[in-house]
Amino acid sequence: MSSRFARRMDVMKASEIRELLKVTQRPEVISFGGGLPAPESFPIEEIKSVVTEVLEREGTRALQYSTTEGDPRLRAIIAQRMNSRLGTAVEADDILVTSGSQQGLDLTGKVMLDEGDEVLCESPTYLGAINALTAYRPRFVEVPTDDDGMIPAALEERLSHCNAAKLIYVIPTFQNPSGRTWSVERRIALLAAAARHGVTVIEDDPYGQLVYEGETPPSLASMAHGVPVVYLGTFSKIFCPGMRIGWLAAPRGIYEKYALVKQGADLHTSTFTQSALVGYLERHDIDAAIGRIRDLYRARRDAMLQALEAEFPPGVTWTRPRGGLFLWVTLPRHTNAREALVHALKRDVAFVPGGSFFPNGGHENTMRLNFSNMPEPRIREGMARLGAVLREMVAAAPAQNAAATP
Numbered sequence: 001m002s003s004r005f006a007r008r009m010d011v012m013k014a015s016e017i018r019e020l021l022k023v024t025q026r027p028e029v030i031s032f033g034g035g036l037p038a039p040e041s042f043p044i045e046e047i048k049s050v051v052t053e054v055l056e057r058e059g060t061r062a063l064q065y066s067t068t069e070g071d072p073r074l075r076a077i078i079a080q081r082m083n084s085r086l087g088t089a090v091e092a093d094d095i096l097v098t099s100g101s102q103q104g105l106d107l108t109g110k111v112m113l114d115e116g117d118e119v120l121c122e123s124p125t126y127l128g129a130i131n132a133l134t135a136y137r138p139r140f141v142e143v144p145t146d147d148d149g150m151i152p153a154a155l156e157e158r159l160s161h162c163n164a165a166k167l168i169y170v171i172p173t174f175q176n177p178s179g180r181t182w183s184v185e186r187r188i189a190l191l192a193a194a195a196r197h198g199v200t201v202i203e204d205d206p207y208g209q210l211v212y213e214g215e216t217p218p219s220l221a222s223m224a225h226g227v228p229v230v231y232l233g234t235f236s237k238i239f240c241p242g243m244r245i246g247w248l249a250a251p252r253g254i255y256e257k258y259a260l261v262k263q264g265a266d267l268h269t270s271t272f273t274q275s276a277l278v279g280y281l282e283r284h285d286i287d288a289a290i291g292r293i294r295d296l297y298r299a300r301r302d303a304m305l306q307a308l309e310a311e312f313p314p315g316v317t318w319t320r321p322r323g324g325l326f327l328w329v330t331l332p333r334h335t336n337a338r339e340a341l342v343h344a345l346k347r348d349v350a351f352v353p354g355g356s357f358f359p360n361g362g363h364e365n366t367m368r369l370n371f372s373n374m375p376e377p378r379i380r381e382g383m384a385r386l387g388a389v390l391r392e393m394v395a396a397a398p399a400q401n402a403a404a405t406p
């Protein structure tokens with residue numbers, strides 16, 4: 001008998017981690033789990049007045065159907081901001097407003113992937129991208145990645161063994177989940193490999209503006225020189241995620257395909273929230289607000305790094321992100337982070353075990369910690385509890401871990 005559901009549903013699995021993390025809704029839980037911005041950074045008062053003004057000024061237009069590509073005022077602002085920040089040369093017509101950059105990922109699957117096509121990605125990579133693209137039944141090819149980005153020789157080797165490589169999906173700046181940032185050399189190597197193999201690059205950049213120290217290398221979109229790069233951006237982490245406003249910038253020829261499938265997906269992103277965002281951007285200084293968010297998150301990152309030093313057992317290593325929302329922890333080889341989560345939840349602390357970020361599995365001794373959502377005292381308290389869990393686990397299996405460490 002044929003199944004009631006599409007074949008794609010065979011590969012769509014509910015995440016057991018998601019179920020476990022449902023408890024993070026309880027206020028007593030100290031969550032390093034989700035990628036949630038700090039709610040105190042949301043400009044509630046400004047949004048209240050902007051919404052009233054928009055309704056008075058635009059009337060029913062702000063509530064009517066609108067164009068698939070997005071509000072022309074918003075597209076112009078996004079293009080101008082991209083060009084001044086990233087050194088790109090995009091025009092308003094190259095911008096498609098999306099319902100979060102998550103929609104950009106789903107549309108990417110729709111536009112680009114047939115069943116069995118290969119998607120090359122960092123190892124680890126963003127779980128939401130794995131979920132969005134899995135619906136189109138690709139084969140994920142993980143490319144070994146170090147602190148500077150994908151390793152070029154490994155990328156070349158993987159590409160040469162692909163049958164139908166369609167996409168290279170990367171988050172080159174302050175990556176989710178690892179917090180890493182690619183070097184300029186690795187960016188150049190990636191674009192050269194994409195050009196040689198005729199593969200489209202998806203540059204997902206939700207965190208590029210959340211920089212806490214140092215210079216940020218140029219975006220792939222600004223150095224593409226004819227290599228097809230689709231850039232995904234979002235207001236989720238610099239304004240608020242509940243508005244669900246993101247965008248993509250794509251070269252002509254690709255852009256039209258995205259617009260076509262977006263029409264089928266949702267006709268257009270909410271007219272009202274686009275108008276409200278335009279109102280906010282016209283009346284308020286978003287860059288000053290981003291500056292305040294950076295200060296807030298830098299202090300939280302530092303609190304978490306200090307707690308790692310003080311509380312975590314020997315044999316554990318972690319990244320030191322220069323921006324973004326996450327740091328990445330590697331436990332001794334036989335310490336299982338899923339098991340650690342079960343123990344941590346009993347003490348009202350949550351995080352995401354790192355294995356979820358590898359499309360082909362493994363790496364169960366890794367974890368992702370978010371530092372943006374909790375105030376510093378809660379970070380210190382949660383890290384002390386988590387450190388105690390890990391110290392107990394490592395102490396309980398010292399021989400196993402020692403034997404496995406080269």
Ligand SMILES: Cc1ncc(COP(=O)(O)O)c(C=O)c1O
Pocket residue numbers: 035099100101102103126128171176204206233234235236241245246
């Ligand atoms: C790498 C990456 N891409 C895309 C998204 C989706 O963001 P949004 O849909 O809110 O723009 C996220 C959210 O955390 C992310 O980390």
